[in-house]
Amino acid sequence: MPVDQSLVGRVFPPTRPYAVTEEAVRTFVAATGDEYAGGPAPATFPIVLAFDAMNAFLAAEAIELHRIVHGEQRFAYERPIVPGDVLTATLTVSSLRQIAGNDIIGTTSEITDDSGALVCSTSATLVHRGAAS
Amino acid sequence: MTQASSLPTRTFTITRADLVRYAAASGDHNPIHQDEDVARSVGLPGVIAHGMYTMALAARAVSEWFPGTETVSFGCKFTNPVVVPAEGGVDIEVAGEVKDSAEGLTTVALTVTCEGQKVLGMPKAVVRG
Numbered sequence: 001m002p003v004d005q006s007l008v009g010r011v012f013p014p015t016r017p018y019a020v021t022e023e024a025v026r027t028f029v030a031a032t033g034d035e036y037a038g039g040p041a042p043a044t045f046p047i048v049l050a051f052d053a054m055n056a057f058l059a060a061e062a063i064e065l066h067r068i069v070h071g072e073q074r075f076a077y078e079r080p081i082v083p084g085d086v087l088t089a090t091l092t093v094s095s096l097r098q099i100a101g102n103d104i105i106g107t108t109s110e111i112t113d114d115s116g117a118l119v120c121s122t123s124a125t126l127v128h129r130g131a132a133s
Numbered sequence: 134m135t136q137a138s139s140l141p142t143r144t145f146t147i148t149r150a151d152l153v154r155y156a157a158a159s160g161d162h163n164p165i166h167q168d169e170d171v172a173r174s175v176g177l178p179g180v181i182a183h184g185m186y187t188m189a190l191a192a193r194a195v196s197e198w199f200p201g202t203e204t205v206s207f208g209c210k211f212t213n214p215v216v217v218p219a220e221g222g223v224d225i226e227v228a229g230e231v232k233d234s235a236e237g238l239t240t241v242a243l244t245v246t247c248e249g250q251k252v253l254g255m256p257k258a259v260v261r262g
Contacts, residue, residue: 024158031158032189033145043192043204043258047185051160065163066171070184072254074208125210129175 003061003103003128007093012060015052017114020085024048040080046120047073050109053091054124057107063128071104071125078118086114094123101130140229140241143194147182147215148222155186169219177214184211187225187252191245194227195258198241202260205238210254215247223247237261 020041028045029036058065081087088111095106105126111119152166161183164171172180188209195204217223225247233240243256 028158028189031151031154032186032193033151034193040203042189042196043207044185044189048158048160055160066165067175068163069165069175069177069214070211072208072210073185073188074206075204076206077204080203 002098003063003096003105005096007061007105008096010093012053012057012091012093014088014090015049015056017086017088018049018052020081020083020087022083025083040082043075043077045081046075046077046111046122049087049089049111050091050122050124053089053109054107054126057091057093067129069127069129071127073122073124075120075122077120081119085119087111087119088114103128103130138231140194140198140231142226142228143190143197144224144226145190145193146222146224147186147190147217149180149217149219151222152180152182152186152217155183155189159183159185161185179216180219181214182217182223184253187211187215187245188256190225191227191243191253191256192258194229195241195243195260198229199239199260202239202262205259205261207256207258209243209245209256211252212254213247213250213252215252225252 025041026036089109091109094108097104108123110121113119156162166183228244229241232242239260241258245253
């Protein structure tokens with residue numbers, strides 16, 4: 001079932017504040033086979049926030065996660081994320097196209113800290129594979 | 134200063150266990166990264182690595198090439214899936230080239246391949262410092 005075209009431009013509610021801990025960063029770094037030596041989180045760590053927002057969006061639209069394949073991801077950073085940050089992501093659906101039975105969903109998530117300052121803006125293209133297969 | 138220089142290529146091995154760890158660390162529990170049957174049911178060739186996991190390994194290479202720098206931007210397309218076998222693992226190679234270095238910003242063009250095939254589309258990072 002195609003995703004509803006009226007979604008374009010819709011802004012979803014901010015995710016619950018997420019407190020970045022050293023443990024969370026250490027676990028993330030360890031998952032890439034590396035060792036966390038303190039300091040800023042790795043460049044792709046903001047995906048933790050973005051996923052939270054994307055999961056809420058997919059659940060709200062009743063889109064099944066296993067039909068989603070990641071098409072593209074871009075990050076623009078205002079500053080590095082560090083343990084102690086309390087962050088929130090706000091997702092906007094930026095575009096929607098149908099190609100060969102798949103929905104190509106463009107999203108942008110703005111990640112802000114507890115002062116409201118932008119930390120990272122990240123865009124994702126999600127490919128929603130049609131149920132025909 | 135402008136220079137075009139190659140950086141030492143890094144090789145990483147990805148196993149199913151890595152994908153389980155990454156799912157827990159990132160919050161991406163899509164079963165196409167864990168379950169062969171689910172992956173095949175949506176037309177994939179098998180269990181595939183999270184695109185973000187491959188991207189995280191590319192970021193790890195960048196941070197090793199440029200320790201202590203701050204990333205300004207980082208992006209890529211996910212053009213080909215990295216299929217991860219149930220036993221053993223699969224290798225990806227992360228190569229990089231400095232495209233530009235000016236006013237404290239260094240632009241790195243990456244080439245990320247698995248079994249000779251590019252898996253990321255035009256991965257590019259800009260670092261400062």
